[in-house]
Amino acid sequence: xxxxxxxxxxxxxxxxxxxxxxxxxxxxxxxxxxxxxxxxxxxxxxxxxxxxxxxxxxxxxxxxxxxxxxxxxxxxxxxxxxxxxxxxxxxxxxxxxxxxxxxxxxxxxxxxxxxxxxxxxxxxxxxxxxxxxxxxxxxxxxxxxxxxxxxxxxxxxxxxxxxxxxxxxxxxxxxxxxxxxxxxxxxxxxxxxxxxxxxxxxxxxxxxxxxxxxxxxx
Amino acid sequence: xxxxxxxxxxxxxxxxxxxxxxxxxxxxxxxxxxxxxxxxxxxxxxxxxxxxxxxxxxxxxxxxxxxxxxxxxxxxxxxxxxxxxxxxxxxxxxxxxxxxxxxxxxxxxxxxxxxxxxxxxxxxxxxxxxxxxxxxxxxxxxxxxxxxxxxxxxxxxxxxxxxxxxxxxxxxxxxxxxxxxxxxxxxxxxxxxxxxxxxxxxxxxxxxxxxxxxxxxx
DNA sequence: GATGATATACCCCAGCAGGGTGAAATTGAA
DNA sequence: TTCAATTTCACCCTGCTGGGGTATATCATC
Numbered sequence: 001x002x003x004x005x006x007x008x009x010x011x012x013x014x015x016x017x018x019x020x021x022x023x024x025x026x027x028x029x030x031x032x033x034x035x036x037x038x039x040x041x042x043x044x045x046x047x048x049x050x051x052x053x054x055x056x057x058x059x060x061x062x063x064x065x066x067x068x069x070x071x072x073x074x075x076x077x078x079x080x081x082x083x084x085x086x087x088x089x090x091x092x093x094x095x096x097x098x099x100x101x102x103x104x105x106x107x108x109x110x111x112x113x114x115x116x117x118x119x120x121x122x123x124x125x126x127x128x129x130x131x132x133x134x135x136x137x138x139x140x141x142x143x144x145x146x147x148x149x150x151x152x153x154x155x156x157x158x159x160x161x162x163x164x165x166x167x168x169x170x171x172x173x174x175x176x177x178x179x180x181x182x183x184x185x186x187x188x189x190x191x192x193x194x195x196x197x198x199x200x201x202x203x204x205x206x207x208x209x210x211x212x213x214x215x216x217x218x
Numbered sequence: 219x220x221x222x223x224x225x226x227x228x229x230x231x232x233x234x235x236x237x238x239x240x241x242x243x244x245x246x247x248x249x250x251x252x253x254x255x256x257x258x259x260x261x262x263x264x265x266x267x268x269x270x271x272x273x274x275x276x277x278x279x280x281x282x283x284x285x286x287x288x289x290x291x292x293x294x295x296x297x298x299x300x301x302x303x304x305x306x307x308x309x310x311x312x313x314x315x316x317x318x319x320x321x322x323x324x325x326x327x328x329x330x331x332x333x334x335x336x337x338x339x340x341x342x343x344x345x346x347x348x349x350x351x352x353x354x355x356x357x358x359x360x361x362x363x364x365x366x367x368x369x370x371x372x373x374x375x376x377x378x379x380x381x382x383x384x385x386x387x388x389x390x391x392x393x394x395x396x397x398x399x400x401x402x403x404x405x406x407x408x409x410x411x412x413x414x415x416x417x418x419x420x421x422x423x424x425x426x427x428x429x430x431x432x433x434x435x436x
Numbered sequence: 437g438a439t440g441a442t443a444t445a446c447c448c449c450a451g452c453a454g455g456g457t458g459a460a461a462t463t464g465a466a
Numbered sequence: 467t468t469c470a471a472t473t474t475c476a477c478c479c480t481g482c483t484g485g486g487g488t489a490t491a492t493c494a495t496c
Contacts, residue, residue, distance in 0.1 A: 100361055106351070120351075128351025129358050133324070133338075136354060137347035140318055143361050159472060172425040174452075188474050194455075195472095203454075205424040207390040213431050377442060392482075406444050412485075413442090421484075 008125045011054035012038035013071065014087075015063045019110075023058060026114050033118065040064075042071040049079060056124050059104075061088040061095060069098045076103025083124040087117070096138050106130040107139075157199045165192045170209045226343045229272035230256035231289065232305075233281045237328075241276060244332050251336065260284040263292060272300060274342050276335075277322075279306040279313060287316045294321025301342040305335070314356050324348040325357075375417045383410045388427045 010027050012035065014020040020038050027035040037052030043065040049057075057075060061068040072084050083105040088095070091109060099107055106124045108117070109132045120130035131139065158166065168178045175193065179186040193205075202208050228245050230253065232238040238256050245253040255270030261283040267275075275293065279286035290302050301323040306313070309327060317325055324342045326335070327350045338348035349357065376384065386396045393411065397404040411423075420426050 100358055103362070105355070105358070123351040126351075127355060129355035130351045131349060131354045133341040133344075133346025133348045136349045136357075137323070137345060139354075139357065139361065140323070140347050143318055143357065144321070161473065169424060170428055172420065172422065172428065174422070176452085184473085185475055187476055190453085191474075191476095193453090197454080202390065204390065204392070205422070205453075206387060206427045209424045209428050210388055210390065210431065213428065379443065394482085402443085403445055405446055408483085409445075410443080411483090415484080423483080 006032045006122075006125075007034055008032060008056060008121060009034050009036040009052070009054045010056050010058060010121060011036050011048065011052045012058045013040075013042055013048075013063065013068065014038070014058065014060040015040050016060075022114075023117070026118070030118060033121065042066040042068070045071050045074060046078070049075070049082070054082060056083045056085055056121050058121070059084055059086050061086065061090055061099070069095070069102050072099060072102040072104050083127075085120060085124045085130070091134060091138070093138055093142060096135060097142055100139060100142075107135045108132050109135065158196065162192055162196050162199070165189060166196055166208065166212050169193075169205055170212050224250045224343075225252055226250060226274055226339060227252050227254040227270070227272045228274050228276060228339060229254050229266065229270045230276045231258075231260055231266075231281065231286065232256070232276065232278040233258050234278075240332070241335070244336070248336060251339065258282075260286070260289040263289050264296070267293070267297060267300070274301045274303060274339050276339070277302055277304050279304065279308055279317070287313070287320050290317060290320040290322050303338060303342045303348070309352060309356070311356055311360060314353060315360055318357060318360075325353045326350050327353065376414065380410055380414050380417070383407060384414055384426065384430050387411075387423055388430050 010033060012020055012023050014023065020040065024035045024038045027033045036054045037048060039048050041063050045066060059068045059072060068086060075082055075084055084103065085106045085108065086099045086104045087108050087110055089110050096107060106120060106129045108120050108130055112132060123130040165178055168181065173181065175189045176186055179189045196208060197203060200208055200211050202211060228251060230238055230241050232241065235258065238258065242253040242256045245251040254272045255266060257266050259281050263284060277286045277290060286304060293300055293302055302321065303324045303326065304317045304322045305326050305328055307328050314325060324338055324347045326338050326348055330350060341348045383396055386399065391399065393407045394404055397407045414426060415421060418426055418429050420429060
């Protein structure tokens with residue numbers, strides 16, 4: 001987690017020149033970070049990204065033309081490896097929801113200080129999703145709204161091994177592959193699968209994986 | 219948001235005596251925090267809460283008897299004003315999901331340092347939901363699974379008829395049934411299915427339905 | 437009018453999936 | 467200790483699934 005031997009390329013999308021320049025200055029002035037590009041809007045987003053080739057994108061929401069949410073959607077679809085850190089003054093459910101759905105990796109408020117910003121960039125770069133606690137609180141509330149209720153009935157009935165095998169089925173493995181990966185015989189896998197089908201009241205792999213996902217058995 | 223003029227009452231549920239005592243010590247030793255009670259398990263949860271009357275609960279997950287998830291569910295149902303901060307070593311989707319659904323206000327990992335812990339307690343007390351970035355990352359991924367998401371890419375590539383057939387596959391119909399319901403020939407269904415597989419880059423019905431659900435194609 | 441995408445339909449064939457049955461070793465609970 | 471559940475393995479058989487190819491009609495677009 002140290003910033004030593006690390007150089008995180010950051011691209012900034014922010015219409016306010018004052019903030020943009022401040023971010024650029026602190027990034028370039030801190031060891032381990034490079035400002036790969038800073039842009040006042042997302043109207044030539046694809047070009048900007050190809051020019052700057054960033055690891056992490058600092059994305060404002062309110063910008064002239066293409067807004068930060070749309071830009072996030074485009075980036076997560078076309079450049080899935082780029083981490084997108086929303087940084088804004090907005091804290092309303094609608095924007096948070098849209099940003100998260102669009103594929104944002106983090107969501108931090110602008111009044112959190114520059115030290116926190118660098119910390120958040122590093123965390124995003126390392127696969128984390130830094131969020132200001134008040135934002136996280138809203139995400140959790142939204143989450144609780146949308147999360148399907150787990151039916152405790154089916155939760156208990158699958159044995160550990162059965163859950164394991166069901167999970168591999170969800171990942172698209174056929175029975176032979178599952179047997180190899182689990183170091184058990186092909187016929188044993190089939191026995192487990194038959195039991196899973198009976199317990200879930202299904203008759204095919206497709207139905208089983210659908211139920212597994214919908215009821216969050218895996 | 220300063221800790222001045224503030225006294226946060228914290229109750230600790232943690233089976234490891236070493237950790238429990240460390241938390242108690244740092245809470246009582248820091249201005250603005252009081253350890254209102256520390257308990258090795260949740261087996262007399264209701265009594266513990268009424269005795270200690272906490273603002274924030276530090277909740278471990280793995281405990282003998284009633285585990286932290288169940289306890290969280292009880293507390294959020296019976297004491298909705300108490301903020302529950304999960305603090306654990308577990309970082310798997312299942313536990314995070316369960317904790318969030320049970321009503322946890324935050325989820326922090328144990329290896330994050332005591333300073334961070336106090337910060338998290340304060341943030342939870344103030345209505346925020348402190349989360350370790352790696353945990354937040356998993357929450358966002360789970361969220362994106364359940365939120366109505368539109369992936370423009372794969373959205374376009376499937377023809378209306380193909381989506382229709384894919385939807386029926388997700389509902390557990392076999393090819394013959396789909397043919398009957400759609401008033402087309404069995405072989406036509408198979409032709410469509412083959413095209414769907416090529417477009418989604420999969421090679422089986424299971425994989426196709428998983429992709430269909432995960433990418434919200436149906 | 438040519439082209440490409442879509443929708444329809446059929447053939448062949450290897451092979452995996454689904455169902456039934458039986459059985460042994462292990463484990464934990466009654 | 468005995469019983470139920472779990473995990474392991476094997477065989478048989480039916481038939482649906484997956485992959486290959488080929489073909490026609492429609493429709494929009496160029």
